[in-house]
Amino acid sequence: MGRSISFNKEHALDKAMYLFWEKGYDATYISDLIEKMGISRSTLYDSFGDKDELYKLVLEHYKNYGHRKRNLLFSGINTKASLKSFFYQHIEKCYSDDIPKSCIITNSSLLIGHIDPSIEEILLNDFNELEKVFKQVIEKGKNNGEISQEANPELVAYSLLSLNHSINLMSKYKKEKNLAYNLVDKTIADL
Amino acid sequence: MGRSISFNKEHALDKAMYLFWEKGYDATYISDLIEKMGISRSTLYDSFGDKDELYKLVLEHYKNYGHRKRNLLFSGINTKASLKSFFYQHIEKCYSDDIPKSCIITNSSLLIGHIDPSIEEILLNDFNELEKVFKQVIEKGKNNGEISQEANPELVAYSLLSLNHSINLMSKYKKEKNLAYNLVDKTIADL
DNA sequence: GTTTTTCTGGACTCATCGTTCCGAAACCTT
DNA sequence: AAGGTTTCGGAACGATGAGTCCAGAAAAAC
Numbered sequence: 001m002g003r004s005i006s007f008n009k010e011h012a013l014d015k016a017m018y019l020f021w022e023k024g025y026d027a028t029y030i031s032d033l034i035e036k037m038g039i040s041r042s043t044l045y046d047s048f049g050d051k052d053e054l055y056k057l058v059l060e061h062y063k064n065y066g067h068r069k070r071n072l073l074f075s076g077i078n079t080k081a082s083l084k085s086f087f088y089q090h091i092e093k094c095y096s097d098d099i100p101k102s103c104i105i106t107n108s109s110l111l112i113g114h115i116d117p118s119i120e121e122i123l124l125n126d127f128n129e130l131e132k133v134f135k136q137v138i139e140k141g142k143n144n145g146e147i148s149q150e151a152n153p154e155l156v157a158y159s160l161l162s163l164n165h166s167i168n169l170m171s172k173y174k175k176e177k178n179l180a181y182n183l184v185d186k187t188i189a190d191l
Numbered sequence: 192m193g194r195s196i197s198f199n200k201e202h203a204l205d206k207a208m209y210l211f212w213e214k215g216y217d218a219t220y221i222s223d224l225i226e227k228m229g230i231s232r233s234t235l236y237d238s239f240g241d242k243d244e245l246y247k248l249v250l251e252h253y254k255n256y257g258h259r260k261r262n263l264l265f266s267g268i269n270t271k272a273s274l275k276s277f278f279y280q281h282i283e284k285c286y287s288d289d290i291p292k293s294c295i296i297t298n299s300s301l302l303i304g305h306i307d308p309s310i311e312e313i314l315l316n317d318f319n320e321l322e323k324v325f326k327q328v329i330e331k332g333k334n335n336g337e338i339s340q341e342a343n344p345e346l347v348a349y350s351l352l353s354l355n356h357s358i359n360l361m362s363k364y365k366k367e368k369n370l371a372y373n374l375v376d377k378t379i380a381d382l
Numbered sequence: 383g384t385t386t387t388t389c390t391g392g393a394c395t396c397a398t399c400g401t402t403c404c405g406a407a408a409c410c411t412t
Numbered sequence: 413a414a415g416g417t418t419t420c421g422g423a424a425c426g427a428t429g430a431g432t433c434c435a436g437a438a439a440a441a442c
Binding site for chain 1: 214292293298301303305319343345346349352353354357360365373374377
Binding site: 194195197220221222232233236241242 | 398399400401402403404407408409410
């Protein structure tokens with residue numbers, strides 16, 4: 001009974017995500033959000049809570065979004081090829097004009113220490129998760145004999161995480177895409 | 192003639208720098224600034240212009256501040272030792288509780304595309320400058336025979352820049368300091 | 383058609399932002 | 413001491429942000 005929901009929640013979250021991603025938490029205004037999400041002010045507050053709540057939902061939404069790329073890490077013919085395809089796609093996305101630069105987690109770094117602790121926790125968790133996945137990949141590669149037995153999975157994971165975030169930042173600063181490719185190639189070759 | 196200035200301009204800029212550095216441009220409010228700088232609202236506007244102008248002065252101030260560390264790159268007994276002392280100090284500063292995390296330029300990267308173009312230009316220049324210095328260091332190391340002739344100075348400089356900014360971000364996200372040291376050691380050893 | 387729920391639009395409150403302004407105090411010069 | 417100049421503090425202004433509220437339109441269920 002009653003009127004049914006007439007907007008797509010996922011679609012609206014998607015729009016909100018791009019806004020927060022591009023402009024950051026502070027510079028994303030409710031007025032921008034309702035415009036891009038295509039809903040009214042009241043609907044936003046009724047359906048998503050306040051700005052903080054919406055931001056949490058967006059971070060959750062972003063997580064799902066990021067998992068698609070992450071799956072590349074286990075889909076290649078071997079460990080190094082998987083890593084390469086992951087990083088190549090990362091570079092292409094970072095240098096694409098269709099989506100915002102960098103990643104929403106990296107962009108949120110300034111919020112740490114100044115935002116609601118429950119949001120900070122989400123940020124820290126998301127940040128650490130990719131590192132864990134890298135570690136798994138390296139351990140799998142060691143078991144397969146594709147990666148040197150001397151490699152320290154924790155350190156390598158850290159170094160890959162570092163590479164990942166560098167690409168984010170470098171793309172913001174408009175550094176040549178080519179250099180990113182070279183660094184990825186070299187890093188993976190040295191594993 | 193007239194009343195003389197009763198506050199130290201450099202000291203005030205220093206306080207402003209820490210604030211912008213820690214909170215970022217948007218989240219640094221004039222009210223915070225006048226409190227920390229120890230001057231009144233009108234004095235701030237009279238002496239430093241508006242927020243944008245003050246931010247430019249702060250970036251300039253930060254530049255001088257950063258040069259002290261940069262000199263380490265040319266002060267060691269050899270190229271690799273110099274690089275090590277530079278990065279070691281960088282890590283220590285990033286993990287110190289006395290100064291804000293990361294660096295003001297990295298933090299400001301979020302503003303790119305949304306701020307006054309003249310400020311954006313300063314940011315891009317500052318960012319590129321460190322890369323140039325790294326390149327010089329590598330070229331010098333090649334001439335000295337300390338670094339392999341096959342090394343591509345441009346790529347190595349990019350990779351060191353990348354390392355530098357990773358440390359910034361990793362410290363924000365509270366990653367273990369130890370991993371940063373290990374990555375620095377490995378990166379420099381592989382040169 | 384009636385009821386129930388969703389959604390809209392706009393007006394509203396409250397807080398806080400950046401900025402301006404002005405009178406008074408402090409200082410230098412003569 | 414007097415006059416001119418600059419600093420300084422606080423009040424005030426205008427803009428804009430987040431969030432609330434409500435009357436009514438729209439859409440679905442009964």
